[in-house]
Amino acid sequence: MGGAAIEITVRGVVQGVGFRPFVHRLATRCGLTGWVENTPGSVVLHVEGDAADLSRFRGLFGPGIPPAAKVTRLSVRKAAPAGVRGFTIRASRRDGIALSTIPPDIATCPACLRELADPADRRHRYPFTNCTNCGPRFTIVASLPYDRERTSMAAFPMCAACRKEYGDPLDRRFHAEPNACPACGPRLSVRGADGAPMESDDPIGIAAAAILGGSIVAVRGLGGFQLAVDATNDDAVRLLRKRKRREEKPFAVMFPDLRSARSAARVEAADEEILRSPAAPVLLLPARPRSPLAPSVSAGLPTAGIFLPYTPMHRMLLDRTGRPLVMTSGNATDEPIAIGNDEALSRLRGIADLFLLHDREVVQRTDDSVVRRVGRGIYPIRRARGFVPAPVTLPRSFPDVVGLGGELKSTFCFVKGDAAYLSQHIGDLELAPSRDFYEEAYRFFLRFLDARPRAACHDLHPAYFTTAFAERAGAERIFSLQHHKAHLYSVLAETGFDGKAVGVAFDGTGYGEDGAIWGGEFFAVDGMEVRRAGRLAYFPLPGGDAAVREPWRTALSLLRETLGAAEAETAARELFPDVPRDSIRLLLEALEKKINVAPTSSAGRLFDAVSAICGLCVRSSYEGQAPMRLEGAAARAVAGTYPFTLPEVGGQLTVDWSELVRGTVSDARGGLPAGTISRRFHDTLASAVVVAASRLAESAGARHVILSGGVFQNVTLLSRVLSGLRKRKLSPLIHRQVPANDGGISLGQAYYAAAQVAGG
Numbered sequence: 001m002g003g004a005a006i007e008i009t010v011r012g013v014v015q016g017v018g019f020r021p022f023v024h025r026l027a028t029r030c031g032l033t034g035w036v037e038n039t040p041g042s043v044v045l046h047v048e049g050d051a052a053d054l055s056r057f058r059g060l061f062g063p064g065i066p067p068a069a070k071v072t073r074l075s076v077r078k079a080a081p082a083g084v085r086g087f088t089i090r091a092s093r094r095d096g097i098a099l100s101t102i103p104p105d106i107a108t109c110p111a112c113l114r115e116l117a118d119p120a121d122r123r124h125r126y127p128f129t130n131c132t133n134c135g136p137r138f139t140i141v142a143s144l145p146y147d148r149e150r151t152s153m154a155a156f157p158m159c160a161a162c163r164k165e166y167g168d169p170l171d172r173r174f175h176a177e178p179n180a181c182p183a184c185g186p187r188l189s190v191r192g193a194d195g196a197p198m199e200s201d202d203p204i205g206i207a208a209a210a211i212l213g214g215s216i217v218a219v220r221g222l223g224g225f226q227l228a229v230d231a232t233n234d235d236a237v238r239l240l241r242k243r244k245r246r247e248e249k250p251f252a253v254m255f256p257d258l259r260s261a262r263s264a265a266r267v268e269a270a271d272e273e274i275l276r277s278p279a280a281p282v283l284l285l286p287a288r289p290r291s292p293l294a295p296s297v298s299a300g301l302p303t304a305g306i307f308l309p310y311t312p313m314h315r316m317l318l319d320r321t322g323r324p325l326v327m328t329s330g331n332a333t334d335e336p337i338a339i340g341n342d343e344a345l346s347r348l349r350g351i352a353d354l355f356l357l358h359d360r361e362v363v364q365r366t367d368d369s370v371v372r373r374v375g376r377g378i379y380p381i382r383r384a385r386g387f388v389p390a391p392v393t394l395p396r397s398f399p400d401v402v403g404l405g406g407e408l409k410s411t412f413c414f415v416k417g418d419a420a421y422l423s424q425h426i427g428d429l430e431l432a433p434s435r436d437f438y439e440e441a442y443r444f445f446l447r448f449l450d451a452r453p454r455a456a457c458h459d460l461h462p463a464y465f466t467t468a469f470a471e472r473a474g475a476e477r478i479f480s481l482q483h484h485k486a487h488l489y490s491v492l493a494e495t496g497f498d499g500k501a502v503g504v505a506f507d508g509t510g511y512g513e514d515g516a517i518w519g520g521e522f523f524a525v526d527g528m529e530v531r532r533a534g535r536l537a538y539f540p541l542p543g544g545d546a547a548v549r550e551p552w553r554t555a556l557s558l559l560r561e562t563l564g565a566a567e568a569e570t571a572a573r574e575l576f577p578d579v580p581r582d583s584i585r586l587l588l589e590a591l592e593k594k595i596n597v598a599p600t601s602s603a604g605r606l607f608d609a610v611s612a613i614c615g616l617c618v619r620s621s622y623e624g625q626a627p628m629r630l631e632g633a634a635a636r637a638v639a640g641t642y643p644f645t646l647p648e649v650g651g652q653l654t655v656d657w658s659e660l661v662r663g664t665v666s667d668a669r670g671g672l673p674a675g676t677i678s679r680r681f682h683d684t685l686a687s688a689v690v691v692a693a694s695r696l697a698e699s700a701g702a703r704h705v706i707l708s709g710g711v712f713q714n715v716t717l718l719s720r721v722l723s724g725l726r727k728r729k730l731s732p733l734i735h736r737q738v739p740a741n742d743g744g745i746s747l748g749q750a751y752y753a754a755a756q757v758a759g760g
Helices: 019-029 051-064 111-119 161-166 201-211 232-246 258-262 269-275 311-321 341-346 432-448 465-472 483-495 546-549 553-561 564-573 581-593 603-613 625-633 657-669 674-700 715-727 742-758
Strands: 006-013 035-041 044-051 071-081 087-089 189-190 217-220 227-231 252-254 282-286 303-307 325-327 355-356 371-376 377-382 391-403 414-421 453-457 477-481 500-511 515-525 529-537 540-541 596-601 651-654 703-710 731-733
Touching: 006 051, 019 044, 019 051, 019 087, 019 465, 035 546, 044 051, 071 703, 087 477, 111 311, 189 201, 201 217, 201 227, 201 311, 201 355, 217 341, 227 232, 232 325, 252 465, 258 269, 269 282, 269 371, 311 325, 311 371, 341 355, 371 715, 377 742, 391 483, 391 742, 414 432, 432 465, 453 465, 453 483, 453 742, 465 477, 477 483, 477 742, 483 500, 483 515, 483 529, 483 703, 500 603, 500 674, 515 596, 515 603, 515 674, 529 674, 540 546, 540 553, 540 581, 546 603, 553 564, 553 581, 553 603, 553 657, 564 581, 564 657, 603 657, 603 674, 625 674, 625 715, 651 674, 674 703, 674 715, 703 715, 715 731
Parallel strands: 035 087, 217 355, 252 303, 282 371, 391 453, 453 477, 500 703, 529 651, 703 731
Antiparallel strands: 006 044, 006 071, 035 044, 189 355, 217 227, 227 325, 252 325, 282 303, 371 377, 391 414, 500 515, 515 529, 540 596
16 A cells, blocks of 8 residues: 555546546656546546655646646645555546537647658658547537547547557557548548549649649638638639638638748747647737738738648648648638538539548538737637637536527537536528527537526527527526626636626627617626626717628718718718718718617727728728728827717716817828827727726726727737726736637626526
């Protein structure tokens, strides 16, 4: 019997990432006995032996944790020695939360990359190489328990060599469910634009040659199809835009390596960590002036969406082309990504010139994730591959509930115990195929979590698809929650904060509790109580969606509010020369008669309007284009501010933007560069947020400020607000695990519903 024993419980993404073999190797190396096992949502290990050996084990344990693991909690306690002999890996317990046994997909690890490049290795140039430290996980699982026969790898019985690796606790492929090799695993194939098979022993070579020749190649990736073109070939990128019906929205670019990525973007050390991380997301970075990328890739924005090859197939394709490739979702704009070979040959016909296929089915439709960096941490924009289904750990346990999300950038979120499981990014629910995807994914999570939701929470908006879906969610109770309150609850869920704070939700639009369209809100937060305490001054929003597509409409409304109708018409003709005069006059009449006009406090629409006033985006071809151009213009401009006031209106602090708008119009008509106006606008709005939040915090006795909402994806604004708050000794709380945009509100809805059901 050993002299002492300890039990360690590790929670987080710790299964399917080589954790148990790591523990086995370390315990054996330290001369300890005991066991390790997977339990629902954790790994538990018991080790015993001499005190000195246990101390050595503990010292080596933390630094040696597999790189793909993400530990959220770790506890160590003394245990009674059990007198066990040797060290064993126990069979997994399959009860409880089954989804927790499935980690996200993991980018190819260094060991597999070495094998891929080694001519002497049996997996040399094999495009499906993986081990317990990397490879597909979430995207291949079909049912439970998570064993190979219930994944899309079931179609590939392992050869003797792979079977030996799979069964050896000391091998890094021990229980790697997607384990495969050229003898037994999936294979590539290639087809022409008409879907006809092409005989070749080198499908990647054919695809690479087609890309270098300017063609568009549909590539079956990890979570579905991607469309690939040479990112340095402007004609090819423009052709992709035309066929995909994606006029100006920037494309993400996959680079062969960090060295080549640095030629197109400013990559700092913290950025390298994100790009090389197991999640391998698309990272938005400042573009370099003399980037080798074709101008049409970013369509005028000074940022670049960069990522690195995250599967062996991508690595091989990038090695063969030797240049950066646009890698965008394999779909027509606004549709879900295609995942099946037959589906792609049908849906992408007319877009792709060539199809690079494989015979392993993609089970879970999953796009690439997109992040920015704030400080040294990631700031999610789109949460999907590499992150889903890893849960957000909540501050305590709750009954089963579900948050259903909103209409745009939709996700849903199940709470079970102290874990919140967000779905992958599903997208905008305006089209039937996206709604089908939502329902398909919802059923998957419901089944895999064995969830029996006691409550479902939807957005306050009566016309959202998810509002109607609440009746079919299978919950005992249904709650509704105002859109921007849900944004704040999502930060509370992430951080576990439970005290007094000021909440700032700057967003596009959300259905308000007073019937207006909210979007520039300040809240008083006290525990789980969230009360509106301030806002941007209301202004008339003309035409709803039309105002989003044509920012000049919102700008004209603000001109009228600030300058009066007659001067607004004169200014509009000057600022928007391409807008027909009749359209300007008709809209002014509609504003005067309040036809199809609603009051709004939307910060997002304020950005739209200033972008139009600056001449940066009078008409928008995709959601967020006007604010993105406005932020891009501010990058190198000199600081400055416009006046603003903070009067109380109806008992609420109100940010009066009239002098701000008057200043932007005056500068624009005076010929100041758009960048200068934009910088002044950003500095002014950041200052208004800081001053307003400080005032509210002082009156409430709060020392924390919560920031959420899609507008805070704007890092130029966010960084200035963060800096201003810290100078005033206020502690900001921001998102780190879910997007600040509508992709994160399902977490807030679920957290709110969970607290309601729990009575807390």
